[in-house]
Amino acid sequence: MKEIVIISGKGGTGKTSITASFAYLGGKDIVVADCDVDAADMHLLLKPDFKISEDFYSGELAKIDQDKCNSCGMCADVCRFDAIPVINGQYIIDPLSCEGCGYCARICPTEAITNESLNVGKSYTSTTKVGSIIVHAKLGIGADNSGKLVAKVKNEAKQIAEKNSSDYIIVDGSPGIGCPVVSSLSGANFVVLVTEPSVAGLHDLKRVYELVKKFKIKAGCIINKYDINTEKSKETIEYLSSENIIHISNIPYDENFTKAMVNGKTIVEHDQGNLKNSLIESWEKIKNL
């Protein structure tokens, strides 16, 4: 079993479209994990059935039992997040400001405050339109993506892959350089970095690769829209070779990239030309690494 994680430091590089194409090419025997839970979009292309769902809890939120509260105000005094305003004479928790530190509950003299586990979203195990299994998640408003949710999505996917003796797990990784992306990388056999040849693209590629290096995972890179700025593409390729990152492929700027998405299809289903071929070649190359 090989776990392939696809990440890009920057948004809008085409990571999810490319990942969905690989998932399509992988057929029914692979397992897909959508760890980009802030913008979980893969389901729009792979059309899973949302068959099994499970509530997901992360972090805590304070709750005041108004019957027990004697309005002493100590909770509001110690709260550093201004999360306990007085509304109509009652101390109320503002759920968007509460960090769940539990300080108020600890010092409340009448034990009116409790910490409740926070339901932040749902995770799903579904069958996609090609018959493969996808594990994905949906976060509620203001909920933070965390290493915990990513770890859960990946764990589920791994267990299914082990049970079915799948050859590949394809992971759509989290954005940024924080805890979630660390969790998406953990345990991976190969990392695919998707970038674009722009000032911001290269800047963010370098930042996220610093993180990959720490994990000592072999990495390859796909340059999307490579012909939009050939100079930057050249600069990117030089960076790749200086860091021993495999240069997997260049994908041309092509409006079919977006049109496939508009039709709810992966690129390899929609396009019949160069774009499709470059993705098939990329996938074959990744598989054989």
Add this chain to the structure above:
Amino acid sequence: MKIAIASGKGGTGKTTLSTNLAAYLAEHEEVVLVDLDVEEPNSGLFIKGDLVHTEEKFKMTPEWIEDKCSLCGICQEVCNFHALIQLGTQIMVFPELCHGCYACSELCPTNALPMTPKKMGNLKHFQIGNLSFVESRLDIGEEQAVPLISQTQKYIEKHFQKNTIKLFDSPPGTSCPVIEATKDANFVILVTEPTPFGLHDLSLAVDTIRELKKNFGVVINRFGIGNNDVIDYCKKEKIPILAKIPNSRKAAELYSHGALIYNEIPEIKQQLENIKNYILKLGERGRR
């Protein structure tokens, strides 16, 4: 006049809109552009100016004083974030994990954990003509973006007049940093693309902004590349569409070089003009 520019998803053109709109408005007005995407601040790649001020930003975290500690273990028990742990006869603090709730410090019976400032990032203030540009950058390894966003907003509050137009380039997503960046705004501009991904992420962002009870409008970037679903959605939800920025390979090329686009592409300038009129009208209404 505070306007937050946000988007549910990364890469929709939030920074492109923020920087071009700021530069365009600054041709006639006093404008401040603030990059609150402190994890990945990219506006500075497009706006160059003279550095007029820079400062280090600190957050408060506990510092262990060994001589005062009785090793009672209360601190590690009260910390919900595992930002400090007891190892034998030592207490270790992990400032990056600390949310700054003060519980360990204030509940320590021997005052062995005073809160002390720890650097979390830098703020830089640039000036170019009418345009002030302020960016904050989180140090690598820091996990908490919210304190830096909040301090940056305080800096803006202190140094700029109330009626100056302030544009806040907000972090992507729908989680705490976005909420922190938009909660004081008078108006929120949501940037999206006319695609299924764009629509899906826009609808999440709309839910969030509604939860915050903010007035908001939508700008459609790369207009023409996708379908009409975003427009239909906005109609159905009665959300004003402030502008439709046409899709253009040239825009993508200019962007890739770190250049502003509105002076090169007249259609885009026209769309910025629409947004400008909308904003100025809002400002007038606000003053009345």
Add this chain to the structure above:
Amino acid sequence: MKIAFTAKGTKWDSMMDPRFGRTKFILIYDEEKDELTTFDNRSIEGEAHGAGPKTAQKLFELNPDILITGNGPGGNAATVLEKTGMEIYIGAGETTIKEAFQAYKKDGLKKF
């Protein structure tokens, strides 16, 4: 020598867990007593943040001489482990416990 492993199961032929902070089990092999003991770490799944230091703290209490794992601990956990003075070997994420142990004996693992 006491050797710790991050593991998905509790037996010699169980697979290693490549993750440090969120490892399911910690196994300790005591070479002198020829004894393999298990510590359940699954409660860590309930933690949103700070899994690394928390697991490191547990390891500190167990006090092995050597740790064998997959990816290697993250920054925070590494700081804790530094204090313990134990030697850390990585790169054994995809094998069984037994294979990882043999690889270590043949100097086949990378020192962290």
